[in-house]
Amino acid sequence: MTRVFSGVKPTGHLTLGNYLGAMRQWATVDQYRADALFCIVDLHALTVDHDPARVRRLSRQAATLLLASGLDPERCTVFVQSHVDEHARLSYLLECVATDGEMRRMIQYKEKAARERRHGSVRLSLLTYPVLMAADILAYGTDEVPVGNDQTQHVELARDLAVRFNQRYGHTFVVPRATNPVVAARVMNLQDPASKMGKSDDSGPGIVYLLDEPDVVRKKVMRAVTDSGSEVVYDRESRPGLANLLEILAACTGGDPEKLAGAYDGYGTLKRDTADAVIEVLRPLRERHQELCADPGYVDGVLREGAGRARGMARPRVDSAYRAIGLLPAPEAEAVALDAAR
Numbered sequence: 001m002t003r004v005f006s007g008v009k010p011t012g013h014l015t016l017g018n019y020l021g022a023m024r025q026w027a028t029v030d031q032y033r034a035d036a037l038f039c040i041v042d043l044h045a046l047t048v049d050h051d052p053a054r055v056r057r058l059s060r061q062a063a064t065l066l067l068a069s070g071l072d073p074e075r076c077t078v079f080v081q082s083h084v085d086e087h088a089r090l091s092y093l094l095e096c097v098a099t100d101g102e103m104r105r106m107i108q109y110k111e112k113a114a115r116e117r118r119h120g121s122v123r124l125s126l127l128t129y130p131v132l133m134a135a136d137i138l139a140y141g142t143d144e145v146p147v148g149n150d151q152t153q154h155v156e157l158a159r160d161l162a163v164r165f166n167q168r169y170g171h172t173f174v175v176p177r178a179t180n181p182v183v184a185a186r187v188m189n190l191q192d193p194a195s196k197m198g199k200s201d202d203s204g205p206g207i208v209y210l211l212d213e214p215d216v217v218r219k220k221v222m223r224a225v226t227d228s229g230s231e232v233v234y235d236r237e238s239r240p241g242l243a244n245l246l247e248i249l250a251a252c253t254g255g256d257p258e259k260l261a262g263a264y265d266g267y268g269t270l271k272r273d274t275a276d277a278v279i280e281v282l283r284p285l286r287e288r289h290q291e292l293c294a295d296p297g298y299v300d301g302v303l304r305e306g307a308g309r310a311r312g313m314a315r316p317r318v319d320s321a322y323r324a325i326g327l328l329p330a331p332e333a334e335a336v337a338l339d340a341a342r
């Protein structure tokens with residue numbers, strides 16, 4: 001069976017972009033057709049200035065929202081990255097395969113490092129982040145990585161590292177590939193359609209959070225910036241604000257942005273319909289989230305079991321990577337204990 005792995009970073013409240021660009025496909029398609037793992041990648045949240053209590057809170061919230069979005073722990077594995085040591089173990093080996101030039105070429109690094117540098121310094125982990133992401137993917141023999149297209153370059157790197165490791169040290173890793181959802185692969189900020197709707201930014205009015213109340217969602221959509229001109233046409237280049245609304249509406253209703261454009265003669269009705277569609281898509285998710293919050297023991301149990309299962313899958317492959325690259329196999333635990341007792 002195809003192995004699928006994807007992850008979400010607990011750096012902010014999850015957004016409509018996360019849902020339409022990733023989570024919805026995980027819940028409605030991927031968990032049924034594949035052997036799928038979904039990971040709250042908390043180690044990745046430490047690559048920029050962070051508040052420990054907030055990361056903890058957001059990790060738990062992300063886990064709860066993944067389950068609320070319909071991931072079924074009987075069908076797929078939901079777990080927290082830091083609960084499985086194999087990610088960090090493998091990341092170091094892959095740092096010995098990747099080059100610094102490769103890291104510095106990553107678009108997301110360039111963008112984020114520039115931003116961080118303005119406030120002070122850039123954590124080294126921001127540079128090596130894509131290697132840890134490659135470790136996340138390769139540890140599980142992943143075939144497919146469903147992500148929004150902002151992550152395609154990172155998955156390409158994971159491919160390159162897998163191929164290079166296999167060539168140098170013998171076949172160890174499956175070479176993964178990225179898969180993108182068809183519509184709304186990139187949901188843009190409602191106030192700034194040139195940048196993606198990202199949870200780590202704090203420009204609240206342009207971002208629809210999954211837990212926003214319906215009237216807040218409506219307000220944000222109604223105030224979305226649109227482009228000059230009044231005719232409704234779908235053109236990403238010259239009318240990015242409008243195109244974003246059409247894509248969101250299409251993603252929520254299963255329509256086609258180009259066809260939808262023809263059905264509207266003004267921005268007002270388009271915005272109203274888009275707001276309604278988003279509210280309806282988020283309604284069941286919010287309801288289920290509330291139920292799950294009332295039962296934190298359940299979420300803990302899912303994460304405990306998920307980590308156990310994930311560890312069992314990752315361990316053998318990471319162990320064989322350690323041997324392949326030239327590290328001496330660790331003596332058996334019992335032998336070490338015996339020696340110590342002697």
Ligand code: AMP
Pocket residue numbers: 007008009010017018019020021022023146147148149150151184185186187188196197198199
């Ligand atoms: P992140 O929020 O960066 O941890 O991303 C989690 C997943 O959601 C990744 O697969 C991203 O590609 C996807 N994603 C995040 N923001 C957006 C967005 N605005 N549009 C589409 N996909 C997104």
Ligand code: TRP
Pocket residue numbers: 005006007008009041044132133136137145147151154
């Ligand atoms: N870097 C991804 C993002 O920002 C999150 C992520 C980390 C991930 N590890 C992963 C996604 C492994 C897919 C597979 O969205």
